[in-house]
Amino acid sequence: MMDEQKIGPEDEKNSVKEQLAYHYRCILSLLGEDVEREGLKKTPERVAKAMMFLTKGYKQSAKEILSSARFKYEGTQMVVVKDIEFYSMCEHHILPFFGKVHIGYIAADQIVGLSKIPRLVDAFARRLQVQERFTTEMMNALSCELSTHGVIVLVEARHLCMQMRGVEKQDSSTVTCDFCGDFKNESLRQEFYRRIGRY
Template sequence: MTALHEDDFPEPVAKDHDRVATIAGAVHTILGALGEDPGREGLKQTPERVAKALIYLTQGQKNPLSSAVGEALFTSDNDELVVVRNIEFYSLCEHHMLPIIGHVDIGYMPQGKVLGLSKLARIVDLYARRLQIQENMTQQIADAVQRVTGARGVAVQVRAAHMCMAMRGVEKVNSETITSMMLGVLRDDPQTRNEFLQLIAQGRK
């Protein structure tokens, strides 16, 4: 994932002056409460930078599912399993507002319609870019793919590192959390479910 420069935020974020000002004011107060001098050289622009970053990182909560999918749903006779794996994501945990960084694997069994492959990644971003917990995000992604495609079955697996576990608390840097959600035939048919699990496991140690 490429890091964003402060001037690289999308126009809606950069132009959201009222929210930027409100959040920046709060960050200025927090810096002071931490014993910092918000007026020193290294922190002068920090409140505004943090405000823009937080708005960008939580923009998914304001956007509808249609914004991620557009018109990229196509008629298809294919009824075999479609899998896109290792979709990178980052989110913020709703308990500490610290990063969650990981990958999502998605599989679905089409039923007359297939979704443009890049739209699966956009669905992941839609639900990752908000204050989240991994368990809810996993279910939201699966439900969204099912709702959009009308698939006979959907499977989602999420693997992520939680900075709230690595940087504070138990401080377990190498821990990984894995969650999954299976719907339809991918939940009910062991053979189909195993096919998905085998495909996403290929090449992993």
């Protein structure tokens, strides 16, 4: 009896891509498009690959990202990483929203490598999201995985679901903020806002 052929990660990835492409082909047809015309022949495959990239955060772990570069630290100062650009997809309309994330934390007995914070942002941004949850997820991840006295996350974003459809307001933006620990102190929050050049 022959051994069953093992399915590897690449095979699984290709299978998902093929299924997504099939469904995008159906969607284009339902919208009235000719899926065989020159400009659209390869569109289902391209969109499938794009969506797999834009949602790859589901396969990324905040714990793994933050635990890969933690260092002992004896100070208790505020660490701020600001103007981290991000691109995400609104879970309500599957349209992009994008902007900047500003993160601060009060170090307890350790700090994290600076590049890990933008990686954390990407891990949560590359999922179907709402901005409010996106903000809280980053705050919770840093608070749970890193030894801190407090964490604050502020997100500023523009939503194409508000600009391209619905109310069609081109200049609107949304600001969300979540914090814990020492950042419950208003004066400390004001210091963070000053450091990122807001308010």
